[in-house]
Structures are given as structure tokens and as C-alpha cells.
Amino acid sequence: xxxxxxxxxxxxxxxxxxxxxxxxxxxxxxxxxxxxxxxxxxxxxxxxxxxxxxxxxxxxxxxxxxxxxxxxxxxxxxxxxxxxxxxxxxxxxxxxxxxxxxxxxxxxxxxxxxxxxxxxxxxxxxxxxxxxxxxxxxxxxxxxxxxxxxxxxxxxxxxxxxxxxxxxxxxxxxxxxxxxxxx
Numbered sequence: 001x002x003x004x005x006x007x008x009x010x011x012x013x014x015x016x017x018x019x020x021x022x023x024x025x026x027x028x029x030x031x032x033x034x035x036x037x038x039x040x041x042x043x044x045x046x047x048x049x050x051x052x053x054x055x056x057x058x059x060x061x062x063x064x065x066x067x068x069x070x071x072x073x074x075x076x077x078x079x080x081x082x083x084x085x086x087x088x089x090x091x092x093x094x095x096x097x098x099x100x101x102x103x104x105x106x107x108x109x110x111x112x113x114x115x116x117x118x119x120x121x122x123x124x125x126x127x128x129x130x131x132x133x134x135x136x137x138x139x140x141x142x143x144x145x146x147x148x149x150x151x152x153x154x155x156x157x158x159x160x161x162x163x164x165x166x167x168x169x170x171x172x173x174x175x176x177x178x179x180x181x182x183x
Contacts, residue, residue: 051092052085053178061157061174069163072119072128079154084143084178086150091181092143094153095136096120099173108168115172117160128158131174142181 058080066073084092098118104111119128122139129137139155155176 047089049090049180051088051090051178051180053088053176054083054085055176056081056083056152058155063157063159066159066161068161068165071160072158073160075157075159078156080157081152081154082176082178084146084151084153086146086148088146088151091145092140092178093138093181094122094140094143094155095138095177095179096131096155097136097175097177098131098133099175101133102170102172104166104168104170106168108166108170111166111168111170113162113165113170117162118172118174119158119160120155121158122153122155136177139176 058075058077059082060077061075061080062077063073064076082094098115101115102113102117115133116130119130120137120139121128129139131137140153143151143153
């Protein structure tokens with residue numbers, strides 16, 4: 001082999017060795033993670049306040065046929081029950097609000113009597129709370145958050161029919177509200 005061929009082979013060897021060296025360095029960098037970049041971040045969410053309520057048995061509120069002058073007669077649907085859903089995530093109050101007096105229909109059309117003749121309680125039958133027009137009356141106050149377990153609550157309703165009240169059917173509008181307890 002002549003010197004020129006040796007130099008050519010030596011140059012080819014050096015070029016191949018250099019290429020192998022460079023490729024092994026890049027491969028090693030990839031394997032060792034030197035070419036991998038990482039970043040971290042946070043995840044956040046805001047959970048809204050939520051109240052779930054379902055009126056159960058006892059709604060609508062129905063009273064039996066009564067004589068005029070009858071006092072504090074229980075609803076035939078007593079007790080009326082409602083369920084505060086397990087998904088509710090705040091403490092709550094339950095209020096009852098009357099948005100109309102008792103208004104007659106049919107043979108009692110044109111007649112009415114005051115909503116204050118209807119009352120309720122949620123703890124015992126010796127203390128009755130009369131309803132008032134457009135006033136929230138508390139049936140349950142400062143109830144703990146269900147936070148995963150549903151709460152069942154009962155309300156008993158009573159009515160007094162004024163003496164001399166015209167015979168016939170009467171209806172009133174009642175709103176039951178479940179609101180976040182504050183304070």
C-alpha cells in the first residue's frame with residue numbers, strides 16, 4: 001500500500017470515527033434526558049355554592065273539607081316532606097312565604113280570607129307560626145351542610161276557617177325557599 005492510500009484510509013477512518021462520536025453523544029443526550037425539557041403548572045377550579053331541594057309527599061298542601069269557625073286543623077297531607085340533596089354544599093335555612101291570601105273559586109268566587117289563618121311548624125305541634133303575605137317565615141334555621149348526605153325535613157301545616165266563611169274551594173300560593181344560611 002502506498003502512502004497516498006494510507007492517508008486516504010486514515011482520513012476515511014477519522015471521518016467515520018468523528019461521525020460515530022458525534023452520533024453517540026447526541027444519542028446519549030437523548031437517552032440521559034439532556035435534550036428533554038419539562039415544565040410544571042397549576043390546575044384550579046372554583047366550586048359554586050349549590051342547593052338542591054325536592055318537594056316530596058305532602059305537596060301540594062291539601063286540607064280536608066272543614067266547617068266555618070274551625071281552628072288549627074291539620075292538613076290531610078301532613079307532614080309535608082322535602083329533601084335537601086346530597087349535592088348541596090352550604091348550610092341552609094328553609095323559609096315559607098305566602099304570595100296570596102286564600103281566594104275562592106266556583107261557588108266561593110269573589111270571596112277570600114287571610115293567609116294568616118294558615119300556620120305551620122317543623123318541631124312540635126304546640127308552637128304554630130302563622131303565614132304572612134310576602135314575609136319569609138323560617139321553618140328550619142342554621143341547618144348544617146349536607147355535603148354528601150341528603151337531609152329530609154318535615155313541615156306540618158294547619159288552617160283555621162273564619163266563622164261565616166262562604167262555602168266553596170279556596171286556594172293560596174305558598175313558596176318554600178331553601179337559602180344559604182348566613183351570619
